[in-house]
Amino acid sequence: MKNGPVFFFGLLAAVGISWGGIVLGSHYQLGSLAPYYDDTQGNAFPLRPQGVASRGQLVYADLGCASCHTQQVRRPGFGADQARGWGERQSVARDYIFQAKPQLGVARLGPDLMNYGGRIEKEKGPAAADAIYQFLYAGSAAHPAYKFLFDDKAIDGQRSTKALAASPAGRQIVPSERAQTLVAYLLNSNTTYDYPEARPFTVAAKKEEAKK
Amino acid sequence: MTNVPTHAASAEVTPTDTHARGPLLLLIGSGLLWLVISGVLALITAIQLRTPGFMADCAWLTHGRAQALRESTFIYGWLANAGLAVALWVLGRLGGSPLRGLNWAVIGTLFWNTALAVGLVGIATGDMSGFAFLQLPRYVLPAMAIAYAAIAVPGVLAWIGRRNDTTFAAQWYAVAALFILPWILAAAQLVLLWLPVRGVVQAIAATWYAQAAWTLWLAPLALAGAYFVVPKTAGKLMPNYDFASLGFWTLMFLGAWTGGRHLIGGPVPAWIATMAVMAGSMLIFHYLVVFLNLRIATGSSGEAAKYIRFGLLAYILVGVLELYTSFRSAALGVQFTFLAVALEQLALYGAVSMLFFGAIHFLVPRITSRPWASAGLAAGHRVLVSIGIVVLLVALCAAGSTQAGLLADAKVSFGEITQRIGLPLLGVISAYLLLLAANLLLLVNFLQTALAFSGPSVQPQTLFRQPAALEGSAT
Amino acid sequence: MSSPMHQDKRVDQAAVTDESLMAAHEKLIGKQPDEKAHYKLAPLALLFLFSGLIFFGGTYLGRFSGHFHPKVYNEYAMPPKAGEVAAAPAVDPIVLGKAVYAQVCASCHQPNGMGLPPAFPPLAASEWVASEERAIRIVLYGLEGPIKVKGVDYNGVMPAAGPGSGFNLSPEKIAAVLTYIRQEWGNTSGPVTAAKVAEIKGKEGNRAAMKVAELEKLP
Numbered sequence: 001m002k003n004g005p006v007f008f009f010g011l012l013a014a015v016g017i018s019w020g021g022i023v024l025g026s027h028y029q030l031g032s033l034a035p036y037y038d039d040t041q042g043n044a045f046p047l048r049p050q051g052v053a054s055r056g057q058l059v060y061a062d063l064g065c066a067s068c069h070t071q072q073v074r075r076p077g078f079g080a081d082q083a084r085g086w087g088e089r090q091s092v093a094r095d096y097i098f099q100a101k102p103q104l105g106v107a108r109l110g111p112d113l114m115n116y117g118g119r120i121e122k123e124k125g126p127a128a129a130d131a132i133y134q135f136l137y138a139g140s141a142a143h144p145a146y147k148f149l150f151d152d153k154a155i156d157g158q159r160s161t162k163a164l165a166a167s168p169a170g171r172q173i174v175p176s177e178r179a180q181t182l183v184a185y186l187l188n189s190n191t192t193y194d195y196p197e198a199r200p201f202t203v204a205a206k207k208e209e210a211k212k
Numbered sequence: 213m214t215n216v217p218t219h220a221a222s223a224e225v226t227p228t229d230t231h232a233r234g235p236l237l238l239l240i241g242s243g244l245l246w247l248v249i250s251g252v253l254a255l256i257t258a259i260q261l262r263t264p265g266f267m268a269d270c271a272w273l274t275h276g277r278a279q280a281l282r283e284s285t286f287i288y289g290w291l292a293n294a295g296l297a298v299a300l301w302v303l304g305r306l307g308g309s310p311l312r313g314l315n316w317a318v319i320g321t322l323f324w325n326t327a328l329a330v331g332l333v334g335i336a337t338g339d340m341s342g343f344a345f346l347q348l349p350r351y352v353l354p355a356m357a358i359a360y361a362a363i364a365v366p367g368v369l370a371w372i373g374r375r376n377d378t379t380f381a382a383q384w385y386a387v388a389a390l391f392i393l394p395w396i397l398a399a400a401q402l403v404l405l406w407l408p409v410r411g412v413v414q415a416i417a418a419t420w421y422a423q424a425a426w427t428l429w430l431a432p433l434a435l436a437g438a439y440f441v442v443p444k445t446a447g448k449l450m451p452n453y454d455f456a457s458l459g460f461w462t463l464m465f466l467g468a469w470t471g472g473r474h475l476i477g478g479p480v481p482a483w484i485a486t487m488a489v490m491a492g493s494m495l496i497f498h499y500l501v502v503f504l505n506l507r508i509a510t511g512s513s514g515e516a517a518k519y520i521r522f523g524l525l526a527y528i529l530v531g532v533l534e535l536y537t538s539f540r541s542a543a544l545g546v547q548f549t550f551l552a553v554a555l556e557q558l559a560l561y562g563a564v565s566m567l568f569f570g571a572i573h574f575l576v577p578r579i580t581s582r583p584w585a586s587a588g589l590a591a592g593h594r595v596l597v598s599i600g601i602v603v604l605l606v607a608l609c610a611a612g613s614t615q616a617g618l619l620a621d622a623k624v625s626f627g628e629i630t631q632r633i634g635l636p637l638l639g640v641i642s643a644y645l646l647l648l649a650a651n652l653l654l655l656v657n658f659l660q661t662a663l664a665f666s667g668p669s670v671q672p673q674t675l676f677r678q679p680a681a682l683e684g685s686a687t
Numbered sequence: 688m689s690s691p692m693h694q695d696k697r698v699d700q701a702a703v704t705d706e707s708l709m710a711a712h713e714k715l716i717g718k719q720p721d722e723k724a725h726y727k728l729a730p731l732a733l734l735f736l737f738s739g740l741i742f743f744g745g746t747y748l749g750r751f752s753g754h755f756h757p758k759v760y761n762e763y764a765m766p767p768k769a770g771e772v773a774a775a776p777a778v779d780p781i782v783l784g785k786a787v788y789a790q791v792c793a794s795c796h797q798p799n800g801m802g803l804p805p806a807f808p809p810l811a812a813s814e815w816v817a818s819e820e821r822a823i824r825i826v827l828y829g830l831e832g833p834i835k836v837k838g839v840d841y842n843g844v845m846p847a848a849g850p851g852s853g854f855n856l857s858p859e860k861i862a863a864v865l866t867y868i869r870q871e872w873g874n875t876s877g878p879v880t881a882a883k884v885a886e887i888k889g890k891e892g893n894r895a896a897m898k899v900a901e902l903e904k905l906p
Binding site for chain 1: 260261264265266268269270271274275276277279280338339340341342344371372384387388391392395396399403408409410411412413414415416417420424428461464465467468469471472474475477478479480481484487544547548549550552553619620621622626627629630631
Binding site for chain 2: 695696697698699700701702703704705706708709710711712713715716729730733736737740741743744745747748751752753755756757758759760761762764
């Protein structure tokens with residue numbers, strides 16, 4: 001420790017090695033992950049999100065949605081992720097390659113949103129977008145209302161086509177542009193494609209393989 | 213050879229202390245101010261957890277943003293300012309000469325806090341970066357890295373120009389913390405915000421930063437104070453001190469590798485979480501060495517020692533629990549619940565903040581040459597903050613374990629979970645109220661002490677107990 | 688330790704000076720055996736423990752790191768072997784065929800297989816589909832000129848879809864799409880294998896579009 005330069009370079013090495021190993025190492029492994037081309041469907045997965053959905057992810061990020069919602073389905077055996085219907089397979093790195101800011105999340109005070117779009121579309125069909133707007137506007141016992149994402153204004157001439165169905169009489173509640181991108185993003189969240197690396201690994205399968 | 217100084221009492225009032233008074237008080241004062249602000253924000257977020265509608269109409273304080281504001285004010289406001297004050301003071305003391313380049317520190321402090329304030333406004337208005345521990349918008353981060361380096365200048369100069377050829381454990385930790393934050397802050401913002409890496413690599417890099425900030429920056433700052441104040445107040449040699457350097461380098465080389473536990477089960481390769489177990493298990497050696505070295509804290513007296521005993525206990529506990537929760541089976545119940553929050557609060561509040569409180573309690577009378585304005589306020593703060601932290605941790609653990617159990621049952625809805633953890637969350641709210649009250653007491657006491665231009669000044673004798681021959685305890 | 692002169696709770700008293708603190712601790716470093724050449728037990732135990740932790744960490748890492756493979760998410764799994772990657776999981780020809788039909792064929796022959804008179808003949812219940820030899824050749828090389836299907840005359844140009852053509856369908860995809868067509872819309876002919884398609888492609892080579900006259904010579 002008496003030797004200043006050795007101490008300094010020791011610190012530099014300590015930080016540098018961990019940065020190199022974790023950040024550069026995983027960047028080397030995953031940074032150039034390509035979409036998976038499926039011959040059967042003649043398409044590469046994941047699908048590139050539309051621009052409006054990508055902008056919605058930034059709204060999701062700056063509102064801090066990730067402080068209560070995760071976007072990652074863990075494999076069977078890790079909690080009740082799949083039993084709760086959050087996804088049929090575990091999320092893998094390839095799911096996120098087109099996302100500018102992956103929102104893996106840190107806490108689950110609310111449900112996982114990895115496949116939220118697919119889920120709500122199955123449930124509500126074409127009314128899905130309106131259902132999300134309504135939820136964001138009104139909130140629930142466990143979810144705050146984001147009224148600031150909407151403009152509550154008098155109907156001036158034509159009623160806006162985007163106004164919520166549940167607007168009070170004589171007024172219209174119109175989602176702002178931020179709300180629209182956010183909902184586009186949420187509706188876009190659906191990862192159904194089953195990548196080879198996402199298939200569950202089971203001890204039984206491994207034993208069978210060993211027999212061969 | 214006996215090292216008993218003949219003028220021990222006057223040696224305890226050094227030119228270092230009076231010379232550095234202004235800059236150090238500025239750092240501590242801004243730290244405490246941020247601590248109180250962070251306390252208010254913590255209260256808001258805690259109420260929001262129980263009553264989601266609370267302040268929900270206010271876009272600035274929607275829960276996600278309030279959470280980011282609370283975290284940023286706590287880490288970059290309170291911990292950074294206070295930790296820098298402790299590190300600079302320790303390095304000045306042990307360097308043996310008055311700190312040089314203090315103008316750098318003053319200018320750096322002003323820039324750091326201005327940049328932080330701008331960044332907080334940025335978070336509130338929608339420029340939040342969204343990465344845990346690094347929520348500040350990218351346009352203030354380069355300025356903050358440079359400002360930190362400027363504040364560190366006097367400390368580094370004191371280290372390079374130290375009078376003794378020998379070095380002491382407190383110095384290693386302090387210098388390490390001064391050097392490392394600008395490095396990791398630059399490395400992290402580069403790959404996260406300026407040239408973002410792709411997909412989940414961002415999450416991995418963010419975890420690396422969060423873990424590095426805790427193990428390579430905050431923990432060393434806290435230990436710098438503890439390694440100085442504990443032997444000073446105990447008057448004993450630290451047992452197993454010859455292992456201190458190995459303990460130090462274990463932390464430096466392995467600390468940042470333990471972040472993978474946050475990504476268990478996530479869309480990242482298995483080796484990242486496995487690496488965390490490997491590093492975490494070896495890191496146990498560091499915690500053991502710290503425990504062995506600083507166990508003499510049990511024998512020291514005074515207010516500072518009481519804070520430090522609490523902090524050290526929490527610190528060792530964090531080490532053990534971080535390893536335990538790195539294992540996948542244990543992580544299952546902790547991940548995504550309030551148990552993870554509890555572990556983070558144990559680290560940042562229970563360990564680091566308490567060690568800072570202890571060091572600050574020790575150093576303020578020395579740099580102001582005046583005793584604390586009120587012994588009652590000081591004791592009140594210590595008692596309230598200790599109770600507050602314990603209540604906070606207990607309530608978070610209660611909420612977290614309920615939550616973990618209910619999350620695992622697919623039939624329980626989130627509305628029901630929110631309802632079932634309502635009572636423990638009430639505990640969290642009252643804990644944050646206690647902590648806010650406690651920290652207000654400390655702020656008042658500090659301001660009275662720092663701003664009292666007249667008043668009793670400390671007699672050198674009161675700073676020093678009848679000195680013991682340190683060598684006497686060596687064997 | 689004697690009691691201090693007057694204990695002031697507002698100040699923490701120090702028990703040693705900075706100089707003696709540093710000097711005394713410096714002397715502890717590198718003090719190996721003590722004066723009587725006795726090794727202390729604690730340092731040895733600590734070193735032993737440290738090596739034990741390193742051993743545990745290393746073993747755990749070796750066991751559960753999935754060989755540091757980027758696509759191994761389960762710590763018990765091992766990276767796929769070189770051969771395994773090529774062996775794609777078996778694809779249901781009906782599913783693949785349906786997808787190919789939708790992409791390549793449906794715009795003319797329509798999703799319901801009924802065609803679009805007068806240019807595009809139906810595939811549903813078509814006698815041409817029932818003949819394996821003829822159907823494969825039509826898909827591989829296309830068809831030019833008038834054709835009578837189910838008693839109705841059609842006249843159009845069907846482009847080639849086989850390897851090397853604009854659609855560049857592999858024998859596997861042609862087999863799949865034919866298998867799909869031959870069991871859909873009331874057709875009841877058997878599946879077509881990729882080997883059969885490849886065999887005909889080998890026999891015929893690269894050639895121009897088929898004519899009805901040529902096809903009628905085939906079974």
